[in-house]
Each structure stands twice: as C-alpha cells, then as structure tokens.
Amino acid sequence: YHCEFCNVIDIFEHTYRTKTLEQIERELDALYELGYRGQVDFFDDNLIGNFNKAKPLLRLLADWLARHNYPFFFSTSVTLNIAKDDEILRLLREARFKAFLVGIESPDTNALKTALKPQNTGFSITEAVDRIYTIAGATVHSGFLIGLDGESTDIGDRIIKCIEDTSIPWVMAGIVYP
Numbered sequence: 001y002h003c004e005f006c007n008v009i010d011i012f013e014h015t016y017r018t019k020t021l022e023q024i025e026r027e028l029d030a031l032y033e034l035g036y037r038g039q040v041d042f043f044d045d046n047l048i049g050n051f052n053k054a055k056p057l058l059r060l061l062a063d064w065l066a067r068h069n070y071p072f073f074f075s076t077s078v079t080l081n082i083a084k085d086d087e088i089l090r091l092l093r094e095a096r097f098k099a100f101l102v103g104i105e106s107p108d109t110n111a112l113k114t115a116l117k118p119q120n121t122g123f124s125i126t127e128a129v130d131r132i133y134t135i136a137g138a139t140v141h142s143g144f145l146i147g148l149d150g151e152s153t154d155i156g157d158r159i160i161k162c163i164e165d166t167s168i169p170w171v172m173a174g175i176v177y178p
Helices: 021-033 051-067 080-084 086-094 109-114 125-136 155-166
Strands: 038-042 072-078 097-105 139-146 170-175
Touching: 021 051, 021 072, 051 086, 080 086, 080 097, 080 125, 086 125, 097 125, 125 139, 125 155, 139 155
Parallel strands: 038 072, 072 097, 097 139, 139 170
Antiparallel strands: none
C-alpha cells in the first residue's frame, strides 16, 4: 500500500520483502529445537500485504504447528481488509494467530481516502473487527492517527466511539506531522 503517512514503502524502496517458506520453517525448527514455547511475533508491516503469498504461509504454519503439537502461537500486523476474506480469516485461526496490530488510522472515510488508505473504506469498521474476533479468533490491537488531511473536526470523539463500538482493548494514537 502507499498510504501517505507511512514511510515503510519508501524505506524499502517500494518492494515487499518476504522470506521463503523454507526459511520460515527452518526458523521455527530452530526455535523449537532450542526449547522455546509460546508467542512468536511475525514482525511484519503487513503480513497479508500480498494475499497470494500469505495463504501458503498460513497453510505451512498450520501444518507445522500440528506436526509439532502446537508449541507456538503468533501475532503480527495486518490491515483491516482481512475481514473481507473468509478464507484468510480461517487460515489465520488455523495458524494460531492470537493478536493483530491493525492500523485502523481513522473512522473518517474522507481522511482515509485523502491519505491513500482506501483499503480501510467501504465497510463497517465495527463489523470488520467483529469478523476478526469471531472468525479468526484473534484480538485486535489498533493504531489511530490524528491530524490527517481532511478529517472532521470531531475526530477525537469519533475515534473514541470507534474504540468503544469495536471493544478494542489496546490502542495506540499518533499525531501526523508534516
């Protein structure tokens, strides 16, 4: 994605970096052999940024976990539009993803469009978060931004209402600077 407030795309020169499935499996094997059990965070700006690569990864993780008696559960960052894809939500559950950091950014559709984040528009944020809770079985943590171009003057109240309506338990808020 090319959200105007995000520097990730510029830092990585407009490429989406991925590891091979073999690399990931070797890293899980190494953690397992060292005796680690528990949470593993996929430190990724958007694990499902490429659905075509994410689905095979999630299938690999689910298979690996089953073969090793479920020693890990996972967390990562995703975008809200995962709620549009039932298959990806089911795969995330099967792969034992338990927490997502979701950049909701704003409940203001105009501000999101102006900021070039249309993937968070065209659906109810509350319904999307509920689908993540119920189908993926994961907790949503979220980031919001204040100071986007074109946002409404009551944005603070709207963000609070969005948090209350979605029951998001952990929230970060940032101020956009030029």
